[in-house]
Amino acid sequence: MTALSAADPAIRIVGLSKRFGDRIVLDDVSFEVAAGEVVAILGASGAGKTTLFRCVTRLAQSDGGQIFLGEHAIRNLGGRQLSIARGEIGLIFQQFNLIRRLSALDNVLVGRLGEVPTWRVMLRRFPQRDRQLALAALDRVGMLPYALQRADILSGGQQQRVAIARALAQQSRFVLADEPVASLDPQSAKSILSILRDIARERMIAVLVSLHQVEFAIQFADRVIGLRAGRMIADRPAAAFAEADHRMIFAT
Amino acid sequence: MRTGDAGVFYPDPARSWIAVAPVRFVATLLLVLLVYGFSIYFVDFDLGRLWSGLPKLAHWAAKAWPPDARELGVLIERAIETVAMAVVGTTIGVIIAAPCCILAARNITPSRLLYTPMRWFLNTLRGIDSFIFALLFVAAVGLGPFAGVLGIGLHSAGTIAKLWSEAIEAVEPGPLEAAALTGANRLKVISYALLPDILPNLTSITLYVWEFNVRSSTVLGVVGAGGIGQELKNSVDLLDFARLFTIILIILAMVTAIDQFSAWLRRRLV
Ligand SMILES: Nc1ncnc2c1ncn2[C@@H]1O[C@H](COP(=O)(O)OP(=O)(O)OP(=O)(O)O)[C@@H](O)[C@H]1O
Ligand SMILES: [Mg+2]
Numbered sequence: 364m365t366a367l368s369a370a371d372p373a374i375r376i377v378g379l380s381k382r383f384g385d386r387i388v389l390d391d392v393s394f395e396v397a398a399g400e401v402v403a404i405l406g407a408s409g410a411g412k413t414t415l416f417r418c419v420t421r422l423a424q425s426d427g428g429q430i431f432l433g434e435h436a437i438r439n440l441g442g443r444q445l446s447i448a449r450g451e452i453g454l455i456f457q458q459f460n461l462i463r464r465l466s467a468l469d470n471v472l473v474g475r476l477g478e479v480p481t482w483r484v485m486l487r488r489f490p491q492r493d494r495q496l497a498l499a500a501l502d503r504v505g506m507l508p509y510a511l512q513r514a515d516i517l518s519g520g521q522q523q524r525v526a527i528a529r530a531l532a533q534q535s536r537f538v539l540a541d542e543p544v545a546s547l548d549p550q551s552a553k554s555i556l557s558i559l560r561d562i563a564r565e566r567m568i569a570v571l572v573s574l575h576q577v578e579f580a581i582q583f584a585d586r587v588i589g590l591r592a593g594r595m596i597a598d599r600p601a602a603a604f605a606e607a608d609h610r611m612i613f614a615t
Numbered sequence: 616m617r618t619g620d621a622g623v624f625y626p627d628p629a630r631s632w633i634a635v636a637p638v639r640f641v642a643t644l645l646l647v648l649l650v651y652g653f654s655i656y657f658v659d660f661d662l663g664r665l666w667s668g669l670p671k672l673a674h675w676a677a678k679a680w681p682p683d684a685r686e687l688g689v690l691i692e693r694a695i696e697t698v699a700m701a702v703v704g705t706t707i708g709v710i711i712a713a714p715c716c717i718l719a720a721r722n723i724t725p726s727r728l729l730y731t732p733m734r735w736f737l738n739t740l741r742g743i744d745s746f747i748f749a750l751l752f753v754a755a756v757g758l759g760p761f762a763g764v765l766g767i768g769l770h771s772a773g774t775i776a777k778l779w780s781e782a783i784e785a786v787e788p789g790p791l792e793a794a795a796l797t798g799a800n801r802l803k804v805i806s807y808a809l810l811p812d813i814l815p816n817l818t819s820i821t822l823y824v825w826e827f828n829v830r831s832s833t834v835l836g837v838v839g840a841g842g843i844g845q846e847l848k849n850s851v852d853l854l855d856f857a858r859l860f861t862i863i864l865i866i867l868a869m870v871t872a873i874d875q876f877s878a879w880l881r882r883r884l885v
Contacts, residue, residue, distance in 0.1 A: 422792055450798020460789030464811045476807060477798030484803040526793075533797055 373398040373569035374419075374537060379428035381411075381418055381593075388414045389425070390593045396569040396586075398536075401560050403584035403601070404573040407613050411593040412573040413457055416541045419571075420454050421445060432537055450477035453530030455540040459522045463515040467506055467525045470514050471497040474532035493532075500528035503558060519546040527555060531562065538562070540572040544579065552576075556583040577609050675856050682864060683857035690846060690862060694869050697842035700760050700835070701828035704745070704767025709821060711772035712779060717805065719776055720783035722791070725801060737780075740773025745831050749840035760841025767828050767835075774827075778820045782813055815884040826877040833866050843869075 374396040381389040388411045396402045406412050417423035419430055421437055430437040435448035453474070461470045475493040476484060483489060489497075501507045504524040514522060523546050530538055540559060544552035556572075560583050563570040574580050580587045580601065587604045589597030589612040597608045632638060718724050718733040749766030756762050786809065794808035836844025843866060850859040 420796055422796070446798045446800065448798075449796050452796060454793070454796050456789060456793060458789055460787075460793040462790045462794075462808050462812055469811075473794050473799075473808065474797055476794055476803050479803075481800065481802050484799070485806045487807075529793070 373400075373433055374571060375429075375431040376419070377429040377431075379415070379418060379425055379430060381414055381423065381425045388593050389418065392428070392590070392593070392595050394588055394595065394598055396571050398569050399563055399567040400586065401563050401570040401572065401584045402586045402588060403580035404571065404588045404590055405575070405577060405580050405597075405612050406573065406590035407575075409592075410590045410612075412590060413541055414593075415590070416454065416539050416571075416573070419539060420449065420452055446477075450533075451536045453533045453535035453538045455526050455530045455538070455543045457541040457545065459526040461514040461522055461525060461529075464513060466511045466513055467501060467517065467521075467528075468494075468497055468510040470525050471500055471528045471532045474500070474529040474534075477533070496534070497528070497532045500531040501525070503531060504528045504555065520548070520551060523547060524551075524555065527558070531558075534566075536568060538568055538570045538572075540570070542573050542575065545575070552579065553582075559583070577604070580604070675854075679856040679860035681857065682861040683855070684861055686858065687861070690843065690865055693836075693843040693846050694865050696760055697832045697844075698829055698869065698873065700763050700767060700832045700842055701825055704764045704832070705771050705775075705821065705825040705828050707764065707768025708771030708775050708824065711768065712776035715772065715776040716779035716783065720780040722784055722786070722788060723801070723805060723809065737773045737776045740769055741777055742773070743770060745770040745828070746835065746838065749835050750838045753839050758839040758841075763832060763835040763840030763842060766840060767832065771824050771828060775821060775824050778824070779817055782816045782820065783809065786813055819881045819884050822877045822881050826874055829873045830870055833870070 376395070377393050379389055379392040380387070392415065394402070404412055404415070414423065418425040419432070419437065421440070425438060428438075432448060432452065435444075435451070437445075437448060440448055462473070469487075472489055472493065475489060475497065479489055479493055498507065498510065501510055504527050506521060506524045506528060509517065509521060509525075514525065517525065523543065527540070527543055530540070538559065543559070544555050547555060556579055559570050559572060562568055572584070581604055582601075584601050587597065587599055587601050587608075588595060589608055591612055591614075596611055597604070599605075599608065633642075715733060715737060718726070718729050719737055721730065724730045724733075745763075745766040747766075748769045749763050752762035752765045756765070790808050790812070791804055794804045799807070832842050832844070833847070834844045836842045836846065837848045839845065843862060847859065847862050847866075850856070850862060
């Protein structure tokens, strides 16, 4: 792992574009996230937030532009190198994507899959260190008491937290969170967002988080990016985010 | 002009003319009639011949009573042999199917290039009945249950791999994506994120195929590939209907027991 100072852009997106058929979903999107920084993406439903995350992780193939995560030029990678780069990205999905029949703990251990030898994964014998990391991650999101509960009987908000713990356990250099607090009450939402901000600071992780709520963005992010119909219409320090920006982003 | 609540008129979204209900109905009806017309023509459907054959059947049925239980021990042994053939044959099928179904499932196949040939291969195995495979293996490895087991194994490999790969294609992609995004290789993703969610489903499919194989094993003896079918054929050849009746009763009891047992197991799985 290369040492990153706070000034290096950890995530750098340049002129990214993505089409689905004729519909342009991302149009010339460019921004940077520094190590240790939290950047919020605000956008109405359908603005392209999920699509952006899918392009950055190469779950979807973008049509133009460049994506740099640290030293990885994501758009040019394939096979083994793509796997290595992905191992450094912790993605929190909007739909959680937990393995239904596995326990919360086993789901958090998914975050360790990249590191643990294949035979151990197949036999489900994770080293002590990885189990400790997983339990600590569960504790951090307040889900330790549910460690052995099956994922499919947890409530939506609890599944959300397990999904976040999975990303924490991965100890990645980059965290991308797609509406991580959409199904949480305001109090839990705040605690989850502070966790994301704290790990950004503690571990010098670049955190990119999409949100619907402007007040959360202003409170927890260092910078706010406005996305509207696939175009960036704002990129400001959170403190400078104004009512006018809000209206532009969510105007119908 | 009817309008919605807001006083706005919403025209129906345009559809192609083929999607209009009466056109679709008439077209479907014509197609069904055509299929029946051809099929009845081809099978020489003739109730008169059935009528004239009925006395012969009745005569045989009369001769079948009381069932002849003198060789009950041997027959039951043959029934057990039949179930055993299904067990071993299905297991061979599972062993062949396991690697094949990964190649043949669109969402996890490591190679798009191998996907289509694998599908073709599996369709071929599935398209050739165990009975036909058994016929070939009897010629190759000689009479007896071993030929039958090989036949069942090849045919079930195709069936199991096809049903398994379809089950795999039906899983939601999210958890697999989440696992792949940790940098995990394909083997880790499949064994950790895919298997736990679909193992009950795969097992249920396997039991279903095994159940089916018990039924198809009962006729393999007709081509000399072991099992109770061999006894069945002997009795028919000798017109020994009392013994035949016993065999049919044993087959019925065996198949019913197996079906119930397998259905019970499958219910417990999901
Ligand atoms: N696979 C796809 N094929 C076609 N269109 C798609 C596909 N995925 C997304 N879209 C379209 O792209 C646009 C952006 O979708 P996206 O999911 O990125 O929005 P979002 O900002 O995440 O919205 P939300 O806040 O509701 O989650 C939408 O109009 C959507 O219909
Ligand atoms: Mg979304």
